[in-house]
Amino acid sequence: MSHWTVAKVKVKNPNLELLRQALQAIAQELGVQQVVENYEVIGWGARRRCLYAVPMRLPYGNGYGVYIDSSGEVRVVVDDHGAPLSANEFAQKLTQYYTVLAVQLAAQQLGFAITDARQTPQGIVLDLTR
Amino acid sequence: MPTTRVMVTKDGKVVVEGIGYIGDSCLIDLQHLQEALKSLGIDVNIEMQQKKPEAYAVASEEVAEHGE
Numbered sequence: 001m002s003h004w005t006v007a008k009v010k011v012k013n014p015n016l017e018l019l020r021q022a023l024q025a026i027a028q029e030l031g032v033q034q035v036v037e038n039y040e041v042i043g044w045g046a047r048r049r050c051l052y053a054v055p056m057r058l059p060y061g062n063g064y065g066v067y068i069d070s071s072g073e074v075r076v077v078v079d080d081h082g083a084p085l086s087a088n089e090f091a092q093k094l095t096q097y098y099t100v101l102a103v104q105l106a107a108q109q110l111g112f113a114i115t116d117a118r119q120t121p122q123g124i125v126l127d128l129t130r
Numbered sequence: 131m132p133t134t135r136v137m138v139t140k141d142g143k144v145v146v147e148g149i150g151y152i153g154d155s156c157l158i159d160l161q162h163l164q165e166a167l168k169s170l171g172i173d174v175n176i177e178m179q180q181k182k183p184e185a186y187a188v189a190s191e192e193v194a195e196h197g198e
Binding site: 004005095098105115126 | 131137138140142144147162170171179
């Protein structure tokens with residue numbers, strides 16, 4: 001049997017190493033060398049200490065921060081006025097990259113071989129083969 | 131060779147396509163993948179699932195073979 005499945009994903013209580021790796025990939029795209037930990041993200045009249053951050057000079061802030069709230073959900077904080085990615089775009093990218101890393105790890109755990117991985121206009125495609 | 135093709139879209143969706151599977155094994159693989167992702171903090175909420183046309187073709191062939 002062959003099938004199509006479409007599912008919405010939500011990240012909660014993430015694997016911290018995968019989360020850091022996903023952030024590292026975004027950091028590289030933004031031209032930032034290193035993800036930092038325990039960083040205070042500052043914006044217009046607000047600040048928040050974050051588990052991880054992509055530090056960079058923004059018109060009204062000092063980078064993108066990520067923390068996990070009391071319910072285990074991943075939150076992004078940034079003063080995104082004039083920033084290369086809005087908070088929403090950053091959060092969507094983080095979810096996408098985290099999910100790709102999680103699929104790769106899950107596939108290995110389940111004994112799949114990852115025979116192809118490619119970027120398409122619609123998204124990132126992984127072929128998992130038995 | 132059975133392949134599970136996973137596309138992770140920019141808007142936080144996962145599209146999974148089973149290719150070359152026989153029987154229900156594609157759905158079993160999907161379930162295992164779903165469980166493994168849950169252990170990594172990803173809740174997968176299935177919005178739509180459908181058999182591809184070739185799934186019915188394979189099923190018809192199996193019926194024909196068994197019927198002969």
